[in-house]
Amino acid sequence: MTNAINAGMPSVEIITIGDELLIGQTIDTNSAYIATILNLNGISVKQITSVSDNEEHIIYALNDAQKRANIILMTGGLGPTKDDITKKTLCKYFNTGLRFDEEAFKNITRLFTSYGREVTPLNRMQAEVPTICETIYNEFGTAPGMWFVKDEKIIVSMPGVPYEMKAMLQNIILPKIKKQFTLPHIIHKIVLTQGIGESFLADLISKWEDSLSPLQIKLAYLPSIDIVRLRLSTKGYNADELNNNVNQKIEELKQLIPQYICGLETYGEEKETLEQIIGKLLKEKQLTIATAESCTGGYLAHLITSVAGSSEYYVGSVIAYSDMIKELELNVPTQLLQEHGAVSQPVVEQMAISIRKKFNTNIGVATSGIAGPSGGTDEKPVGTVWVAVSIGNKIISDRFLFGKRRERNIQKSAQAALNILRKELI
Amino acid sequence: MTNAINAGMPSVEIITIGDELLIGQTIDTNSAYIATILNLNGISVKQITSVSDNEEHIIYALNDAQKRANIILMTGGLGPTKDDITKKTLCKYFNTGLRFDEEAFKNITRLFTSYGREVTPLNRMQAEVPTICETIYNEFGTAPGMWFVKDEKIIVSMPGVPYEMKAMLQNIILPKIKKQFTLPHIIHKIVLTQGIGESFLADLISKWEDSLSPLQIKLAYLPSIDIVRLRLSTKGYNADELNNNVNQKIEELKQLIPQYICGLETYGEEKETLEQIIGKLLKEKQLTIATAESCTGGYLAHLITSVAGSSEYYVGSVIAYSDMIKELELNVPTQLLQEHGAVSQPVVEQMAISIRKKFNTNIGVATSGIAGPSGGTDEKPVGTVWVAVSIGNKIISDRFLFGKRRERNIQKSAQAALNILRKELI
Numbered sequence: 122m123t124n125a126i127n128a129g130m131p132s133v134e135i136i137t138i139g140d141e142l143l144i145g146q147t148i149d150t151n152s153a154y155i156a157t158i159l160n161l162n163g164i165s166v167k168q169i170t171s172v173s174d175n176e177e178h179i180i181y182a183l184n185d186a187q188k189r190a191n192i193i194l195m196t197g198g199l200g201p202t203k204d205d206i207t208k209k210t211l212c213k214y215f216n217t218g219l220r221f222d223e224e225a226f227k228n229i230t231r232l233f234t235s236y237g238r239e240v241t242p243l244n245r246m247q248a249e250v251p252t253i254c255e256t257i258y259n260e261f262g263t264a265p266g267m268w269f270v271k272d273e274k275i276i277v278s279m280p281g282v283p284y285e286m287k288a289m290l291q292n293i294i295l296p297k298i299k300k301q302f303t304l305p306h307i308i309h310k311i312v313l314t315q316g317i318g319e320s321f322l323a324d325l326i327s328k329w330e331d332s333l334s335p336l337q338i339k340l341a342y343l344p345s346i347d348i349v350r351l352r353l354s355t356k357g358y359n360a361d362e363l364n365n366n367v368n369q370k371i372e373e374l375k376q377l378i379p380q381y382i383c384g385l386e387t388y389g390e391e392k393e394t395l396e397q398i399i400g401k402l403l404k405e406k407q408l409t410i411a412t413a414e415s416c417t418g419g420y421l422a423h424l425i426t427s428v429a430g431s432s433e434y435y436v437g438s439v440i441a442y443s444d445m446i447k448e449l450e451l452n453v454p455t456q457l458l459q460e461h462g463a464v465s466q467p468v469v470e471q472m473a474i475s476i477r478k479k480f481n482t483n484i485g486v487a488t489s490g491i492a493g494p495s496g497g498t499d500e501k502p503v504g505t506v507w508v509a510v511s512i513g514n515k516i517i518s519d520r521f522l523f524g525k526r527r528e529r530n531i532q533k534s535a536q537a538a539l540n541i542l543r544k545e546l547i
Numbered sequence: 548m549t550n551a552i553n554a555g556m557p558s559v560e561i562i563t564i565g566d567e568l569l570i571g572q573t574i575d576t577n578s579a580y581i582a583t584i585l586n587l588n589g590i591s592v593k594q595i596t597s598v599s600d601n602e603e604h605i606i607y608a609l610n611d612a613q614k615r616a617n618i619i620l621m622t623g624g625l626g627p628t629k630d631d632i633t634k635k636t637l638c639k640y641f642n643t644g645l646r647f648d649e650e651a652f653k654n655i656t657r658l659f660t661s662y663g664r665e666v667t668p669l670n671r672m673q674a675e676v677p678t679i680c681e682t683i684y685n686e687f688g689t690a691p692g693m694w695f696v697k698d699e700k701i702i703v704s705m706p707g708v709p710y711e712m713k714a715m716l717q718n719i720i721l722p723k724i725k726k727q728f729t730l731p732h733i734i735h736k737i738v739l740t741q742g743i744g745e746s747f748l749a750d751l752i753s754k755w756e757d758s759l760s761p762l763q764i765k766l767a768y769l770p771s772i773d774i775v776r777l778r779l780s781t782k783g784y785n786a787d788e789l790n791n792n793v794n795q796k797i798e799e800l801k802q803l804i805p806q807y808i809c810g811l812e813t814y815g816e817e818k819e820t821l822e823q824i825i826g827k828l829l830k831e832k833q834l835t836i837a838t839a840e841s842c843t844g845g846y847l848a849h850l851i852t853s854v855a856g857s858s859e860y861y862v863g864s865v866i867a868y869s870d871m872i873k874e875l876e877l878n879v880p881t882q883l884l885q886e887h888g889a890v891s892q893p894v895v896e897q898m899a900i901s902i903r904k905k906f907n908t909n910i911g912v913a914t915s916g917i918a919g920p921s922g923g924t925d926e927k928p929v930g931t932v933w934v935a936v937s938i939g940n941k942i943i944s945d946r947f948l949f950g951k952r953r954e955r956n957i958q959k960s961a962q963a964a965l966n967i968l969r970k971e972l973i
C-alpha cells in the first residue's frame with residue numbers, strides 16, 4: 122500500500138485534534154512527546170497545530186501542513202463516539218470509503234475479552250478503516266492508527282490517548298519512517314547555569330556565542346526560577362563531527378564561566394528517579410527496607426513500590442497518621458509525643474527504629490511533618506518536616522523547612538527521605 | 548492608539564513561539580491556560596499554533612490566523628537574548644520601527660532595583676517597543692507586552708514565562724477585549740461517570756444524546772483511567788436560557804443512568820477528586836477510616852491524605868507488601884494465604900476487617916493484587932486485583948481485572964477501592 126519515499130531530510134508537522142484542547146480542558150502533552158522522539162531520531166518538527174473536532178478545519182490544517190512538511194502526524198478524534206470525527210474526515214479528505222479490517226477487529230476482541238466484556242457494535246465499527254490506508258495496530262486500545270500516502274506525503278492518524286499513541290509511534294510508525302528516509306542527526310545539549318540572570322550571562326558569553334554560528338550551532342537561553350539553561354543545537358549527517366563541535370564549545374564555556382555552570386542535562390532522556398536508583402542499590406546490596414510515615418501519608422511507600430520488582434526489597438509500612446498509631450504501632454512513648462510533639466527529632470527517630478525492628482528489615486525510614494495548610498505554629502510552621510533513616514548501627518535524621526503548599530510538602534518530604542537514604546547507600 | 552472594534556462574537560487564535568516547543572523540551576501549558584480564561588469569558592479559540600523562533604514562519608502563522616480570527620494572542624520570543632526574535636519580527640510585519648518606552652523602562656528599573664542589580668544594556672533594550680503598538684506593562688518581568696491593531700484585527704504579543712503572561716492576560720488584556728466586544732456566554736458543564744466504558748455509555752444514552760442538538764448543546768466524551776467525563780457545551784447571549792437547558796439535560800441524564808454518575812465538575816475549576824468527595828462524606832458522617840494495602844503500596848493512603856484536613860478522618864495504614872506482614876500485622880492466617888493466595892477474596896476481606904479492628908476505625912479498606920509486570924499466572928494474570936471495604940456490619944469485596952501496566956494497575960486499584968467506599972457512603 123505504501124509507496125517508497127526517499128527524500129532527504131524529512132520534516133514533520135503535528136496536528137492534534139480535539140475540542141478539549143481548544144477550550145483548555147486538556148493540555149497537549151502528546152506534541153512534546155512526539156517532537157522529542159522525532160528529534161532524537163533526526164527529524165525536525167516545523168509546526169504544531171491544535172484544531173477542534175471540525176471537519177472543515179481539520180482538512181484545512183492538513184492542506185496547510187503539507188506546504189511545509191512531508192510527514193504529518195495527527196492525534197485524536199478516533200474514539201467510538203459521535204463527537205470523534207477524524208476517521209470520517211480522513212475518508213472525505215482522501216475521497217475513499219471504509220473497509221473492515223479483520224486484524225483490527227481481532228485486536229478489539231482481544232482487548233474486550235481481557236476485560237471480560239463483549240464487543241459492542243460501536244467498538245466493532247472501530248475496526249473499519251479507510252480503504253486506502255495501511256492499518257497501524259494499537260496494542261493498548263481499540264482505535265487503530267492509519268497510515269496514508271498522498272502526493273509523496275505521509276499522513277498518519279493516531280489515537281489521542283497518550284500511552285496508546287506512544288506505543289504506536291515508538292514500535293511501528295518511527296521504524297516505518299526510518300526505513301523510508303536517510304535521517305540526519307540532531308544534537309541538543311543542555312548546560313545548566315545558576316546564580317546569573319540571562320542578560321548578564323549573554324553579556325559575559327557574547328564572543329563565545331558569536332563563535333557558534335560558523336559551526337552551525339544554534340544557542341537558546343531558557344530561564345527558569347533558579348536556573349538558566351543554555352541549549353546548543355545542531356543538525357547534520359556526520360554525528361561524530363557534530364558531537365565534537367558541540368562538546369568542544371561546551372568545554373570552552375566551562376573555561377569561560379566555571380563559577381556559573383552547575384551541570385549538564387541530556388536532552389530527551391527520561392531522568393532516572395531517586396526511587397529507581399535506590400531500588401538498584403538495595404538489590405545490589407541485598408538489603409530490605411520498611412517505612413513509617415506520618416506527613417507523607419503513603420507517598421513515600423508509593424514511590425518505592427512504583428518501581429517494578431520492589432517487592433524484592435520493600436516489606437511494607439505503617440502509616441501513622443494519628444498519634445495513637447504512633448504510640449500503639451510504632452512504640453513512640455506518650456511522654457516523647459507530649460514533650461517534643463509528633464514533628465520532632467526524637468519521635469521521627471523512634472519511628473524509624475521501631476518500623477525496622479517491627480518489620481524485621483535492614484533499614485527503616487520515617488517521616489513526620491506539617492504538610493499544611495493548617496497545623497502550623499510559630500515554632501513549627503507549615504512545611505516543617507523531620508526525616509530519619511535507621512541503617513546498620515546508625516540513625517540519621519534531618520529537619521527541613523519547605524513551603525506552604527501541601528502537595529509540594531508531601532512530595533519534597535518523600536524526596537528528602539529518599540535522598541538521605543541514597544547518600545547512606547553509596 | 549487602539550481603534551475601537553465592535554464586531555459581534557470575537558474568535559481568537561493562539562500562536563506560541565519558541566524552538567523549545569518544537570523540540571518537545573517544553574510542554575505548551577500557556578495555550579490551555581489562555582483558552583480556559585477566554586472560554587470562561589465567552590471567547591472561543593479556533594486554533595493553537597506553535598512555531599519556532601523563525602521570522603518567516605511567525606509571519607506566515609500571523610497571516611494564516613487572521614483568516615479565521617479577529618484576535619490573535621501570541622506568547623514567547625520576547626527575552627533579551629539573540630535567540631528571541633518576536634519583537635523584531637513584529638516590527639517587520641507591521642512595517643514599523645522601535646520607540647523607547649519610558650514607562651516600560653521604569654518598570655525594568657524597578658525590577659532590577661528590587662533584585663539589587665543594575666540594568667544592563669540588553670535589558671534597557673527591552674524597553675524599546677514597535678512604534679505603532681500600545682505597550683502592555685509587565686508586572687512580574689522585564690519584557691513588555693504589545694497590543695497592535697491592523698485591518699480591524701487585534702494582535703497581542705505576550706512573554707512566554709507563564710506567570711508573567713497570566714498576570715498580563717487577566718489584568719490588562721482581557722479587560723481591554725471585554726470593552727471592545729459584546730461577548731456571549733460559553734457554558735461547559737462536565738458530568739463524571741464511572742464503572743462503564745465510553746462505548747457502552749454511548750449506547751445507553753444515545754436517545755438522550757440526540758435530544759441535545761436541537762438545543763445547540765454539543766456533547767463530548769472524555770475517557771480517562773477510570774472515569775468517562777461527559778462535557779455538555781453551548782454558547783449564546785442568554786445565559787439563563789443556556790444554563791437552564793444544560794441543567795435540564797443533566798437532570799435527565801441523572802434519571803437515565805443514576806448508577807454511573809459519580810459527580811459534576813465545574814469547567815475551569817480544579818477538578819473534585821474521588822478522595823475529596825470521600826473526604827467530605829466522611830467528615831459529614833463523622834466516620835474514621837484506615838487502610839491495609841498490598842498492591843497499591845501506599846498509593847491509596849496517599850490519595851486519601853492528599854486532601855487537606857484528612858487527619859480528621861484518616862488514622863493510618865498498614866502496607867503489607869510481603870505475606871509475612873499480612874500474617875503478623877493483619878492477622879491473615881497462614882492457611883488462608885496458602886490455600887487461596889494473597890490475591891484472593893478471603894485474604895483481602897480479612898485485611899479490611901483486621902485493619903479496622905487494629906486501628907479502631909469505623910471503616911477498613913484493603914487492596915491485594917498483582918500490579919505487574921511479573922507475578923502473574925494463568926489463573927491470576929497481571930492486573931488481577933481484589934478490593935474490600937469493611938463498614939458497619941458489612942464487608943463488600945470485588946474482583947477486578949485491569950491491564951498489564953504496573954502504574955495504571957496501581958492507580959486503577961486505588962480508584963476502585965475509593966469508588967466502592969463512595970458507593971457505600973452515599
